[in-house]
Amino acid sequence: MNESYDSPLVTVRELSEHVGRRVTLRGWLYNRRSKKTIHFLEVRDGTGIVQAIASQEDVDEDTFALAGRLAQEAAIRVTGTVQADERAQGGVELVVHALELIAAPHAEYPIPISRDVPNVDFLIQRRHLWLRSKKPWATLRIRHETIQAIRDFFYQRDFVCFDAPIFTPNACEGTTTLFPVPYFELGEAYLTQSGQLYEEAGALAFGKVYNFGPVFRAEKSKTRKHLTEFWMIEPEMAFAELDDVMELAEQFVAYVVGRVLERCQTELKMLGRDTAELEGCTKLPYPRISYAEACRLIAETAPRLKDESETELRDKALKAMRFDEREVRKRMKGEAPKKVEAELAAQRNDIFDNLIAGAMKPEGESAHSLGDDFGAPDETILSLHYDQPVLVHRWPEPIKAFYMKADAQNPGYVLGVDMIAPNGYGEIIGGGQREDDLTRLEEQVRKHELPQEEFEWYLDLRRFGSVPHGGFGLGLERTVAWLCGSRHIRETIPFARTIDRHTP
RNA sequence: UCCCCGAUAGCUAAAUGGUAGAGCGGCUGGCUGUUAACCAGCAGGUUGUAGGUUCGAGUCCUACUCGGGGAGCCA
Secondary structure (H helix, E strand, O other), X not given: OOHHHHOOEOOHHHHHHHOOOEEEEEEEEEEEEEOOOXXXXXXXXXXXXXXXXXXXXXXXXXXXXXXXXXXXXXXEEEEEEEEEOOOOOOOEEEEEEEEEEEEOOOOOOOXXXXXXXXXXXXXXXXXXXXXXXXXXXXXXXXXXXXXXHHHHHHHHOOOEEOOOOOEEOOOOOOOOOOOEEEOHHHOEEEEOOOOHHHHHHHHHHHOEEEEEEEEEOOOOOOOOOOOOEEEEEXXXXXXXXXHHHHHHHHHHHHHHHHHHHHHOHHHHHHHOOOHHHHHHOOOOOOOEEXXXXXXXXXXXXXXXXXXXXXXXXXXXXXXXXXXXXXXHHHHOOOOOHHHHHHHHHHHHHHHHHHHHHHXXXXXXXXXXXXXXXXXXXXXXXXXXXXXXXXXXXXXXXXXXXXXXXXXXXXXXXEEEEEEEEOOOOEEEEEEEEEOOXXXXXXXXXXXXXXXXXXXXXXXXXXXXOOOOEEEEXXXXXXXXXXXXXXXXXXXXXXXXXXXXXXXX
């Protein structure tokens, strides 16, 4: 009966190496199309999907009947001959000889096969099953390749993997909201929001280190760019200045993009990602602009969004803001075309108005002027000028973290750098050169009203062989979202944790 | 915390204040290569909840619940 055990076990991914041979696959039924004398079974096994053909001519009566009543997501074992066929997606299909049911579904499978289901809430509640669908499969495969590329990049460059603790006694930067957890007799500990301070200790011990770990932010942000739990990669180098940090950052991102392009063509295609744009991001250098220049550029660009002749700029802005014309058309169905067009124009103008209202204004014109931090609109407007990630460097001291190195050339500014991804995906990197002068760092700790005794170990790094050093943190999920062209960051992590959902 | 939008069958969705109709999925049958297969039939609805306006409410009004994405903050 069990002739399946006679043939080698292979995966869908390996099938093209076995043309003409008899093999066994284990997987799940993704879809079935049945005719009177032939059943077409789409079988997925985690590595891919292949069409298996159960023809009345090739199998016994019981097997044929079984093939005809298999339900979606039935776990099965299929034995058959691999056959090259132009009609098949992926170039090969499997002519079934034997079929075994491992587990039949207990109920109707709740996830629709259809390619795009707009109701994200329904799917995210069933994330444990949705993971089996094509889009999550492609996205999470790209996440996997991204992670491997990151590890390889740092390994090749002799960075030591140096993991920071998850439980920390206080805020690394003293600004954002933290998740408190009870910690035995010591009172409260917090889930880390960054491993950076620890990486600095590592850099002075090992030269070049990186942290790859989860971080936690208890911010009440509810947008497509935010998670409460996400993964951050934080390299740190001794004997490095701002320019070294920027160089590492762009080489790093270009390498990761290149690896995904090299190894994930299938996945990118499934997601419909425009790879030409990514190809351009493998070329260095990336544009660099100082904060002060960026402010002027933003202030100069924002009003142009009101100008209808600026079609290219306006189209890019709408794309970055994920403006979906179809949604409006759907909602307005049945209305007079003129009315629909008017509504579309109004919605577009709303987007432009919001961008302009949130953008930097020329100095003196409003509260928004040189010296403010970038808001989301500023990042979006700036990114309209580039097809590559852009590095923004030298930020005003008051809006950046206490450990940023003062810029000797520009009083009031610090040597920080952010990298902003194209297409409205926002900031994917934040970092810079660290303050290595003990006296100024002590001042900063006081100025930010941080408990100095908690930071004594950190200040020790400046007391014993302090050198120029720096690094950055890259948000993994935002990077993957950009690479995949995802609508929402929660698609880029297996089980997203957001402000109002921590299940499944 | 604030602003905007939404909720109709398991899913996707139609219905201009007047009989809640369809596609997918499910079930039954048909079909000689389908590929989001196709064809015929069957089952499946207190239109998110609670009030109100009206001869009459899925549709209009109020409140609430849940969800979406934007601001602030941030990767």
